[in-house]
Amino acid sequence: MPSLAMPILTMPILANVLVAAGALLAAAAIVPAAEAAPTGASPWSDDHASRARLIAGDATPQERWAGLEIEMEQGYRTYWRTPGDSGIPAELDWSGSRNVASVEVEWPAPARFADPYGAYYGYEDHVVLPLRVTPEDPSAPVSLSLSLFYGVCKEICIPATGEAALTLPPEPVGSTPAIARARETVPARVALGDAAHGLAVRAVALAGEDRLAVTVDAPPGAMLLAEGPDSGWFLAADEAADANGIVSVEIVHRPRDAVGPLPLRLTLVGADGAIEVETRVPPE
Structure with missing residues (x-):
C-alpha cells in the first residue's frame, strides 16, 4: 500500500519554496495595482x-x-x-x-x-x-x-x-x-485689437465676395486659424502674413441660406502662446 505521508522538506529546500511563494504573491499583488486606474481617473x-x-x-x-x-x-x-x-x-x-x-x-x-x-x-x-x-x-x-x-x-x-x-x-x-x-496652452480670449503673448488681431475686412483680410501683429512663423459659426462653413487661411501683416482668408464653403454678418472666430498661434478673438464681418 503506497504511503500517504507528505515528503519531508529539508530546511534549505523549505526556505527556497517560501521565497518563491513570496515572490509569486508579490507579483500577483503588483499586477492588479498596475492595471487599476489611479485616484481621480477613469480606466483607459x-x-x-x-x-x-x-x-x-x-x-x-x-x-x-x-x-x-x-x-x-x-x-x-x-x-x-x-x-x-x-x-x-x-x-x-x-x-x-x-x-x-x-x-x-x-x-x-x-x-x-x-x-x-x-x-x-x-x-x-x-x-x-x-x-x-x-x-x-x-x-x-x-x-x-x-x-x-x-x-x-x-x-x-x-x-x-x-x-x-x-x-x-x-x-x-x-x-x-x-x-x-x-x-x-489654451489660447487667451481677447477682444479685437487687444494683445496678449505678443500677438494681436488688429482688424478684419472683406477683400472680395469670398475672401477676408485679417491684419495681425505676430512674429514670423505665427499661424492663423479661421472658423465660421458652425460646421457648415469652411475657411482656409494663408500660411503666413504678407509684408503688411495681412493674412488672406478664403471662404471655401458657406451654407446656401447664410445671410447677414459672419460670426468669426480667429485663433492666432505663436511660439510663446496663442490668442482667440471673436468678431463679426462686416461688423453690425
Missing part, C-alpha cells in the same frame, strides 16, 4: 493606436475641472476642434452624465500638419483637453459619462471610439498638473 478606453480616459481636477463652489486625456502611439495624431482640409472632428456625448448643467471643452492651441490632401490641425502623441463642468447642484457629486468619437492618423485617418465615466466630488481634490499644464 483603448482603440486604434490610442487610448482615452477622464481625469479629475480642481473644484470650486460653482464649477468642477476635469480633463479628457488621449494618448497615442508614437507618431500618431488626433485633431483639433476644426480639423482643416482633412481629418475627423471629435464628438463628445455627455448625455449619460448626472448632475451636469454643462461641459465646456477648452482646446489647447494646435500644431499644423500636412498630408497629400492639404493641411490639418491637431496634436501629436498626447493631449489633455481641459473640461469646465458646471453642476446643476453644486453641493452634490457630478457623475461624468462620456461617449467619445475621434480620429487618429499617421498616414491615413482612422475613426476611434471610447467610453469613460468619472465621479467629481464637490470638495477640491487638489491641483492636477496635467490639467493645469493644458490650460496654460
Whole structure:
C-alpha cells in the first residue's frame, strides 16, 4: 500500500519554496495595482493606436475641472476642434452624465500638419483637453459619462471610439498638473485689437465676395486659424502674413441660406502662446 505521508522538506529546500511563494504573491499583488486606474481617473478606453480616459481636477463652489486625456502611439495624431482640409472632428456625448448643467471643452492651441490632401490641425502623441463642468447642484457629486468619437492618423485617418465615466466630488481634490499644464496652452480670449503673448488681431475686412483680410501683429512663423459659426462653413487661411501683416482668408464653403454678418472666430498661434478673438464681418 503506497504511503500517504507528505515528503519531508529539508530546511534549505523549505526556505527556497517560501521565497518563491513570496515572490509569486508579490507579483500577483503588483499586477492588479498596475492595471487599476489611479485616484481621480477613469480606466483607459483603448482603440486604434490610442487610448482615452477622464481625469479629475480642481473644484470650486460653482464649477468642477476635469480633463479628457488621449494618448497615442508614437507618431500618431488626433485633431483639433476644426480639423482643416482633412481629418475627423471629435464628438463628445455627455448625455449619460448626472448632475451636469454643462461641459465646456477648452482646446489647447494646435500644431499644423500636412498630408497629400492639404493641411490639418491637431496634436501629436498626447493631449489633455481641459473640461469646465458646471453642476446643476453644486453641493452634490457630478457623475461624468462620456461617449467619445475621434480620429487618429499617421498616414491615413482612422475613426476611434471610447467610453469613460468619472465621479467629481464637490470638495477640491487638489491641483492636477496635467490639467493645469493644458490650460496654460489654451489660447487667451481677447477682444479685437487687444494683445496678449505678443500677438494681436488688429482688424478684419472683406477683400472680395469670398475672401477676408485679417491684419495681425505676430512674429514670423505665427499661424492663423479661421472658423465660421458652425460646421457648415469652411475657411482656409494663408500660411503666413504678407509684408503688411495681412493674412488672406478664403471662404471655401458657406451654407446656401447664410445671410447677414459672419460670426468669426480667429485663433492666432505663436511660439510663446496663442490668442482667440471673436468678431463679426462686416461688423453690425
